[in-house]
Amino acid sequence: MHWIDPDCLQETRGTVTQFLVNPHGELDGFILDENQQVHFPPHMSKKVASHISIGDPVKVRGVKPRSADIVAAVLLTTSTGVAIRDEGPNHDGGKHKKPHAEKHPMEVSGEVKLSLYGQKGELSGALLIDGTSIRMPPDVAAELASYLEPGAHIQVWGHGVKNEYGHTIKVDDIAEWVDADSAEATNAREAQQSHDLAFPRESEIAREQADGVAAGGGPLVWMHIGDLHLTDAEEPNHLALRDIITQANNHLAGHIDFAVLPGDNADDGTPEQYAILRSELDKLRLPLHILPGDHDFKSRSLDAFHSVLGAQQLPKAITVAGCKCLFLDYVSAGTGGPDFKLGKKQLKWLKEELESASTQGLETAVFAHAYPADLADAGEAKAFHKMLRDHRVLVVDMGHTHYNELGNDGKTIYAATRSTGQIEEGPAGFSILAVDKNVVSWRFKPLDQPWPIAMITSPSDCRLVTRCHSPSHVLSGRTTVRAKAWSADGIEQVECRVGDAEWLPMTRDASTQSWTLESAIPEGTFKILVRATDLCGSSDIDSIDIVTTTEPLQVRQAHGSDENSVGAWHEKHIFGTQLGPNRNGRKW
Secondary structure: OOOOOHHHOOEEEEEEEEEEEOOOOOEEEEEEOOOEEEEOOHHHHHHHHHHOOOOOEEEEEEEOOOOOOEEEEEEEEOOOOOEEEOOOOOOOOOOOOOOOOOOEEEEEEEEEEEEEEOOOOOEEEEEEOOOOEEEOOHHHHHHOHHHHOOOOEEEEEEEEEEEOOEEEEEEEEEEEOOOOOOHHHHHHHHHHHHHHHHOHHHHHHHHHHHHHHHHHOOOEEEEEOOOOOEOOOOOHHHHHHHHHHHHHHHHHOOOOOEEEEOOOOEOOOOHHHHHHHHHHHOOOOOOEEEOOOOOOOOOOOOHHHHHOOOOOOOOEEEEEOOEEEEEOOOOOOOOOOOOOOOHHHHHHHHHHHHHHHHHHOOEEEEEOOOOHHHOOOHHHHHHHHHHHHHOOOOEEEEOOOOOOEEEEOOOOEEEEOOOOOOOOOOOOEEEEEEEEOOEEEEEEEEOOOOOOEEEEEEOOOHHHOOOOOOOOOOOOOEEEEEEEEEOOOOEEEEEEEEOOOOOEEOEEEOOOOEEEEEEEOOOOEEEEEEEEEEOOOOEEEEEEEEEOOOOOOOOOOOOOOHHHEOOOEHHHOEOOOOOOOOOOOOOO
16 A cells, blocks of 8 residues: 555554564564554565564554544554655566565464454454464455454464464364363263263273273274165065175174164064064174164164164264264154254264364264255254364265265265165275374275285375375375275285385384385375285275375365265275266166
8 A cells, every 4th residue: 555645544552562474484464552453564574674672562554444444554654754655566676576484284272362354454363362373365264254253262273384473373274172171072072971871881992992902002994884775675676685694704803893884774663674674683793783774763763773673872972092982873864864963962973072072182073964064954053064164074884875975175085885775886895994193084985896905094195185284194204005905815915005115015004904104205196006805815005195285185164964975086996977866867
């Protein structure tokens, strides 16, 4: 605003209590008297730094936007009478160049002291009580305005700069922060204790699984058996289930954590259909968690689901491998059919469990019958999705679609597995999912695909990046590749290839049953491949695509729907056709 005559502008006086630093390390403002933001363009940074210090009184003439409490400075006058005018970025004959400032991954949590604005009054970030400035584009800030209000408690991840004038984070991710000593955290702990008393057997299972993993420390791994839609004995879906259980017992039992049935287990939800299913599940040698779907609720009752099938009451929570797993009931609060609802009681329980997980520093995985956006009540869907975003839930594992699909809304991975009954898009099979620290991996195994199966659990494929600040998502310099491999015949060797380099042997960590290799990585985009060979000489390859910068990553908006599907991914048996009764398929 160098074209404005400063003499016609209102004067504001005060004492400089803090400088504001932009993501390039330049000064672009300061705070007067702890509460008044003054903004100036970064081409004034050097002059301001030369003539003004913290504690100095200054006079400011500038423009005050109508929508924000900020002064966009045109003229600054120091206590010694030095006048610093906005003469424009090209005043000295050359275009103002942004300095190169090395940005480092940063993480900070705390209370918002002030909202920060651009020169036109557009919301652009916040100032925390500890002096950290957080910045984001105005369109993103507008969407996340509730996080940037004074008094909000937030946790921020990103890349930033720190110098003698202050420190600033350019936000990659933001969430509500729950202090371990806060009333919210205390309430969450009390709620967990009440839940443990109400469901002692469930709590015992959770403790046993947590204790077992504590000794090993490996990734959480589970198998997902797609919607069965069982009707009569010896039908193709019944035979497929029998094959799935046989393969799970032969190759996976004792090597993964549990199996999941995501709902629509019996096509009509009758006792006779559940009896068929129960007779097969009795043979499974894995812990099993069963969710109800709309077909299980056809009679408007889940009595047979519990009494004949033996499914536990939901919701429930268990903690395995440092990850809290939350299993939800989408149907009991509704009226049947696609009237999916959680209900106030279950939403309250979910909020308390997520707060408890955040307090304990646990990652979280949610198991539901369908996408959050499929909930019938838009307000409930929005509240559910806000919880997922606020608490940085890593993955929501689902059924319902009838087809394989992965979605990434920038915060959470949504994984749907092809149904076992009523299939349209390909052969029957099952998926294997892993949570390795903060990385989510997914593979589909058709029943006719030979063993062994290899699975890279870290780092993250570029399609599944949700933590841009994490070196396991956006790589730099060196990385550790971790993988799992399964075969009833035993694994002889596992090898890894990074980019165009040679195949190198991986080392087996007996405590985690994972194979690892530390390697330098090239810049740009490239593939990591892992090849597992069993003792019979059969082999399998898993591959992921890697990025070393966030530039090629798709910009995503969090909606909790299939809007952010990653699309076709043929190596993973994801065809992108959405052939199912809820989208492009038959109405079974």
